[in-house]
Amino acid sequence: MDYALLMSNFARQAGRKLTQQDLLYESLRKAILDGDIGRGTQLVSTRALAEQLGIARNSVLYAYERLNEEGFITASRHGSWVNRVGAANPVPAAGRSDANGAGLSRRALALPPRRSASSAGHGFRPGVPALDEFPLAQWRIALERAWRYTDARDLGYGDSAGHPALRRAIAQYVRVSRGVRCTAEQVFVTDGTQASLDLCARMLADVGDSVWIENPGYNGARVAFLAAGLDLVPMHVDAAGMVSTPADWQRTPPRLVYLTPSHQYPLGSVLSLERRSALIEHARANGAWIIEDDYDSELRHSGPPLPSIQGLVADAPVVYLGTFSKTMFPALRIAFMVVPPWLAADTAVALGSLARQGRVADQLALADFIESGRYARHLRRMRRVYQQRRAALVEAIGRHMAGLVTVSADAGGMHLSVRLDVPVNDVAVSDAAREQGLHVSPLSIYCLRAEDAARYNGFLLGYAEIVPQHADALVARLARVIRGLM
Structure with missing residues (x-):
């Protein structure tokens, strides 16, 4: 060689x-x-x-x-x-295959042609990690090891709360990395953040109860709460996160308060310590629950991850939500909830009646991935990758879209938000961009009320899938779309 x-x-x-x-x-x-x-x-x-x-x-x-x-x-x-991670089997000659079909080509199996994750034509999709950088070979090894320790007893429905090994690993991880106060018994594994939100809505509130939700905010939470028959109360968001006053607690006291405090979705602001403490105090006094969605706090680009609201005081009425869809890969479909000790028994009963756990090998592999330190190393590497990709996107925006947009100041996660500085509608730009093969999410669609949409005329631009050398061409294409509508 x-x-x-x-x-x-x-x-x-x-x-x-x-x-x-x-x-x-x-x-x-x-x-x-x-x-x-x-x-x-x-x-x-x-x-x-x-x-x-x-x-x-x-x-x-x-x-x-x-x-x-x-x-x-x-x-x-x-x-x-x-190790065996590459193309171990050559494609056989036409009309031939080995005994078990392992050498069949993708064409013979009628599968679509392979495309690189960075050039798949999705543009600026938010919420999708850099799958081209995921350590797939390492994950395969973890899965193989997990299957070796799996026997017939593990092939039925698992513990509805999640495999004990994974619950222990998650508890240890969030205690150290996020300052969460918990034991493994307070951790419950779910099939995704949406499943966690649905459980919270059904378990902690009754039909007709009020839930405060950030405006603009995460549409998935809106869907979960509406499906549970809750009354949504939109709460304004500024540079220090959700704005709430003592008058709000008197006028529209909530049963639930839904927050993305460490990296507000979609604007990227961070909830201040003063507001975090005030929310806990008012929630205690009013018998309300805070749902803390910590969806991508591990991907903060500068400084350590911010401590959780849940860990500020020992008896905080907070349910902490986390997911591995952003830090690992979406198809894994593993998320988790951390509930207060006095809610653990009720949560176990609720999960037992609503869900059945499976995929034992995946849960064991993830537990091994976390406990071995490979997950932490993967996160450190991904922070560098996202920092580079964000920098390349911001530089390209400055080069091609000066005067068209203003970029948000947040520096974390996998997306940034921009405000339009020209009189064009963000939904119209999104529709036109889609025809050019670009996925651009309008900021206005994250607002709960139509009258708020005009205040948030801009975009949510994901950069995790965009390798630095592609950023310039993609931004130039988006700039042409915007100018074409002026």
């Missing part, structure tokens, strides 16, 4: 500047995934490869360590070997 040629070809195709260690890592990763370096191949020693390429040995060690962490290779003191 000519590693210098491998790196040169990758650098030319990637069209971006990389450090020597990143270039070596990326080129080896691609070669393994493409099957150019097959399973069982022993890689050149770090010392020999450093001499061959004329680079520092630490650069080679860095590349090999990352490949090992992500499951692409197995490293020992005797050498490094490639």
Whole structure:
């Protein structure tokens, strides 16, 4: 294997500047995934490869360590070997296949052609993580290990609260990373945030009760609460999060208060500590519940994640919601709730009557992923990826859309919001952009009342799927759409 040629070809195709260690890592990763370096191949020693390429040995060690962490290779003191993660089986000749069909091509199976996640034509979809950067090989290894420890007893319906191993792992993780006060018995695994919201609405409120909801706010919460027959009360949001006053508590006292305090959806503001404390105090006094949706707080780009509302005081009337759809991948369909100790027994009964747990191997694999530290390493890497992708998008907006929009100041998560500075309607722009293959979410659709829509004329732009070298062309295309409507 000519590693210098491998790196040169990758650098030319990637069209971006990389450090020597990143270039070596990326080129080896691609070669393994493409099957150019097959399973069982022993890689050149770090010392020999450093001499061959004329680079520092630490650069080679860095590349090999990352490949090992992500499951692409197995490293020992005797050498490094490639794991089975690439194209292990060649496509057979036309009209032929092996005995079990493992070599069939995608065309023979009538599957759509493969497309890279970054160029699939979805543009600026919010809420979808950078699936092209997910450590799939590492996850496969975790799944294989989980299946090895699964027996016939695990093939039926599982504990409706979730597998004990995963509940323990989540409890430990949120205690350390988010300051959540809990034990494993307070953690309940669900099939997604929407399922968690539905359970909260049914368990904590009665038909006709009021629920405060951020305006603009998350449409999924709106749907869940309306389906439960609750009365939605839109609450204004400013740079310090949801605005509520003592008069609001007297005039329209809520049974539930739904918040996205660490990264308000969709505007990105952070709820101030003063408002967090006031909400807990008023909720206690009025017998209300706070639902804290912490959907992507782990992806804060500067500084550590903000502490949760739930952890501010020991007896806070808060149900804390988290999800792995943003930090892992949406198809995993695993989220969780953390309830106060006095609500745990009732939650177990409610879940037992409404849901049946399955997918034991997925839950065991995720528990292993968290406890081994691989989840934390994945998050650290994704923060860097999203920081770079956001920076590239903001730079492209400044280059092509100066005078057309104003960019929000938030620096976290996987999306940013922009306000239109020209007299065009955000829904009209979204419709026109869709015809150009761009998914642009209008800010106005996140408002509960029509009279508020005009105040939020802009867009929610997701950047997780947009690799930096594609940002300029996508933004230029969106700018042309906006100017075409002026």
